[in-house]
Amino acid sequence: MKLFSPSMIAAAILLTGCGSKSVDNKTTELHAIKPADVAAYVADYKELAAKLSVQIDGKNSAIEMLDFDMDEGVIYIRYDDGIILLGYDFENEKPKNELAVVRHSDSENALMGENMQLNEQNIGTSITGYLVDKQTAGHYEFSMLFNKSLISGGNSQLVVENNSAFLSGTIGTKTYIQFKELLLDHPSVNRIVFKSVDGSVNDDINMHTGRLIRQAQYTTVMMSDGEAYSGGVDLYAAGVTKEYQSGGKLGVHAWCCEEDKDAGELGKNHSAHGAQLTYFREMLGKDLGPEFYFFTINAAPADDIHLMTQAEVEKYFYNN
Known part of the structure; x- marks a missing residue:
């Protein structure tokens, strides 16, 4: 051994x-987990986690x-x-x-x-x-x-201080549950502050966590000493308004893998992009959302990271 x-x-x-077929990713709405199935998905997770x-x-x-x-x-x-x-x-x-x-x-x-x-x-x-x-x-x-x-639950922590909730850790199904509880238990919270979020172990549910953030009309906040990578940036994008301080780190890259390829190696009409494109159209608009998504998957391969510049942050998050 x-x-x-x-x-x-x-x-x-x-x-x-x-799935590998080509679709019209400009308009087709796709979900890795259908919204109607999220409650059952989370219930199954809780049953497994309890064991x-x-x-x-x-x-x-x-x-x-x-x-x-x-x-x-x-x-x-x-x-x-x-x-x-x-x-x-x-x-x-x-x-x-x-x-x-x-x-x-x-x-x-x-x-x-x-x-x-x-x-x-x-x-x-x-x-x-x-x-x-x-x-x-x-x-x-x-x-x-x-x-x-x-693994799929992640290890995130969501700590409430006054009207802010501070997010850290690896995000997953547990994070979705934490945000559901936040909505119920702390209705005065209106800001999600990213401390150190290293990414997501479950992108499928992470997009629905982002939808919770948008539905709650939260402001997402990246402080000068904060950092969010990969799926953490997806959640930052969900804020109905976004605050960013120079020095904060927003890191993006391609996801992996489909047909043994990084997302950036797939054609733009590949169906594997569909759920993410649906999500970013909701968060950033029908034009800027897809542009941002394709920017992220071409900015760095899955085993690397690209830290967004101030100009990129302003382009994608403050012009929509």
């Missing part, structure tokens, strides 16, 4: 401290994604007593039998997974085996239930 590198263990220690759990040496705990590293192929998972490092095949979207645990109580000594077995179930993948303490030779029984909701 491949062992986790010292740098990956160190990262976990730090974390403990804190996420880990048991270590007989003690049960809920789990949630803390972070992930696609280059290293690892997901950092928070549980009650520390951080779990789970090997993950991002290309094929499935976990590996590579695992380690860093406990809050002994963050310098990682427990390493041994004899890990993966078994597919209707509600996800069960991962079972033993954790070994290399210093004491202690063995602890380990079992965890993993399913797609762990």
